[in-house]
Amino acid sequence: MTRKSTVVLGMLGPTLDTGKTPERWSRWRPSVALCQHEDLIVDRFELLYQRRFDALAGTVMGDVRHASPETDIRGHVVEVDDPWDFEAVYGALHDFARAYPFAPDREDYLIHITTGTHVAQICLFLLTESRYFPGRLIQTSPPKRDRTELAAGSFTIIDLDLSKYDRIASRFQKEQREGVSFLKSGIDTRNAGYNRLIERIEHVAIASRAPILLMGPTGAGKSQLARKIYDLKKGRRQVSGDFVDLNCATIRGDGAMSSLFGHTKGSFTGALKDRPGLLRKAHEGVLFLDEIGELGADEQAMLLRAIEEKAFLPVGSDREVRSEFQLLAGTNRDLSQEVAAGRFREDLLARINLWTFRLPGLRERVEDIEPNLDYELDASARLLGVRITMSRDARERFLRFSTSREALWPGNFRDLNAAVTRMATLAPGGRIGPPIVEEEIARLSEAWRPAPAAGGAGGGEDGEDLVLAALGARRAAALDPFDRAQLAEVLRVLKGARSLSEAGRVLFAASRAKKKSVNDADRLRKYLARFEIEWSEVAGGG
Ligand SMILES: Nc1ncnc2c1ncn2[C@@H]1O[C@H](COP(=O)(O)OP(=O)(O)OP(=O)(O)O)[C@@H](O)[C@H]1O
Ligand SMILES: [Mg+2]
Incomplete structure (x- = not known):
């Protein structure tokens, strides 16, 4: 591999580089000295100077050629009226x-x-840091008085790519670990996918001001995470404004526009004074719109404009208001389905899902239930003001249940929090033993039992599993959720029925009453035939 050429870019120093008489050679002149180091070969030197220093530039260039014949030195006139004017x-x-x-x-x-x-030095620094000058900084110093150094003095190269410095890089890593741990409330989670997700969120939260969309089932922690993202950014001085949050489901109807965008006094009956609106309150801060899928069409249109142009019109006002905020949005709906159904603007979704993160439910990260249990136990202890402990048997029993297939955790953290709160409150002397755990497991199992089907023919089986059994995973996956839900219910009823007619009486209970002649069995058989399912394959015979 051939050596890369070394090219220096530097300003002529009207004070330091000066000198016309032969004595100049005994003085340290940074631009000339830079080309006199034995351990730094300068192949080319681009010397920037102002026209009025033409003569000096000529002398310096001549001296460089003399002292370092291998250096190709070139002058560039860079005109600035006032070298102390930053701009x-x-x-x-x-x-x-x-x-x-x-x-x-x-x-x-x-x-x-x-x-x-100094102004030029600062500008060179900034332009190098932002990679307009794709290089490293070099700083030179005169020889020490004791003359042990060569007359060229010394130089230091500073690489502004800080990740190259081990000690600095380890500081960054430590800071990043602290950020990740902060987002996880200090819980030492074990699920690799979840840990990667939070690391990514930390990175994006620190590096970007673009909107972030948090998806996930209810109770998975979207709202809490939004708040923590704000606290993290605030702690790193990335935002100075407030955290303003709104659950969009609570502002349907007339007041929605005005609570988001504000209004002017008198703009409608009841608008007795000006109202700033939440977007303005979030200026320089974070606006968290939870359940963003619930926003009405007008609000979606205004919001899109506010994100794109950082400006919007309050209700009844013809004067634009500016607000710069970072948008965080939460949803437990699939917004692309909302777009397909015509309920959510496609362009708004495109704007907000640059960074989309889906928080998994507890069932998808069972290995985290144990650390979360400890977290909740500590939280309960603090709340109740007593020490809470859990016997080893009790703990094992609770974890076995919590991580089993029966544990659905439909409310995710809310369910876990409620379960632990109940156990901690009921525990005699703050000690949770097996009986308390058994009682809680019975309570949860009861709460999570699927509702019995109308007509009481239900066999208690999970309809979803029956769909899988009847069709196999691949064909089941090809069904629309609509058809899948319907089929699941039909199979569940069939499983508990003694005949097709009996199942038909349950399933067509409303419509059959209006028919002159009924053949429920035939209707059902035809329905099943669409999925190539025979009654004999699914009959429970119960
Ligand atoms: N990472 C976490 N560890 C422990 N508890 C958590 C965590 N995240 C959230 N919680 C707790 O779980 C509860 C529900 O969290 P949160 O309100 O953030 O859920 P959500 O996803 O916003 O739910 P929803 O969709 O219903 O609004 C809160 O009481 C919160 O304190
Ligand atoms: Mg929420």
Whole structure:
């Protein structure tokens, strides 16, 4: 592999690089000295200077050629009226950087920051950090007085890609671990998928201001996570405003527009004074719209505009209001289905699902039930103000049940929290033993039992399992949820019936009463034939 060429970009230093008489050679001049290091070969030097320093630039370039014949030095006039005016200097250097034909695959760039005004140094730093100058900074210093160093002095190269510095990188990692742990409320979760998910959320929360959509079943922790994302960002000084949250299901109807976007006094009957609205309250902060799928069509349209243009019109006002907020949205509905059904704007969904994270329910992460149990026990202890312990038998029994197939946890954390709260409250002396656990398991099992079918022909079997048994997983998966739910109920009734006619009497209870002649068995047989299912295959004979 051939060595990359080393190219220095630097400003002429009208003070430090100065000198015309032969004495100049005994003085340290940063731009010339930079080319005199034995351990730094400068193949090319791009010297930036103002036209009024033309003569000095000529001397310096000549001296560099003399001291370092291998260096190809080139001058560039960069005009700035006032070298202490930040905007002017940044603008001029930015223009230079954009026009310069950087070829980082062939050349290594060193940006010299020892010369030029402090303003120029800051601008060079910023432009290098933002990669307009795709290189590293180089800082030079004069030789020490004791002259043990060479007359060229010394240099230090600073790479602004901080991840390259081990000690700094380990600080970042520590900070990231703290952030992840914070988002998990300190719970040491074990489910690998969940842990990856939270790590990703931490990363995005810190790196981005784009909308984030949190999906997942009820009680999976969407609202809590939204709040924690805000707290994390606030702690890292990424937001200065407030956390403003709204459950969109609570604002249907007339007041919805005004609570979101505000209104002006007198804009409708009852608008007695101006109302700022939640979007304005969330300025520079975070707006969490929970159940965003519940927003009405008008609100969706306004919200889209507010996200895209950071501006909107309050009700009854013709003056635009600006608000910059980060949007977090929560939903336990599948929004793409809502779009398909015409209830949610496709363009709004496209805006908010740049970052979509689906929080799994407890049943999908049974290995986390134990750490979550400990968390809930601690929380109950704090709430009740007593020490809560759980005997080993009790704990094992509870975990065996909690992680079994029977444990549905439909309310997820809410169910777990309620179960632990009940056990902790009932525990004599704060000690949860097996009887308390058995009682709780019985209570949960009862609560989670599927509701019996109308007509009482239900055999208590899970209809979903019957669909799988009758069709096999692949064919079952190809069904629409609508057909699947219907078939599940039909199979459940069939399973508990002695004949097709008996099942038909249950399933067609309403419509058969209006018919002159009934043949329920035939109706059912035809229905089953659509799925290529025979009565004999599914009969329970019960
Ligand atoms: N990671 C977690 N660990 C422990 N408890 C949690 C966690 N996340 C949420 N909880 C608790 O579970 C309960 C439900 O959480 P949350 O309100 O965030 O759920 P949700 O997903 O927003 O539900 P919904 O869809 O019904 O609004 C709250 O009491 C919350 O404190
Ligand atoms: Mg919620």
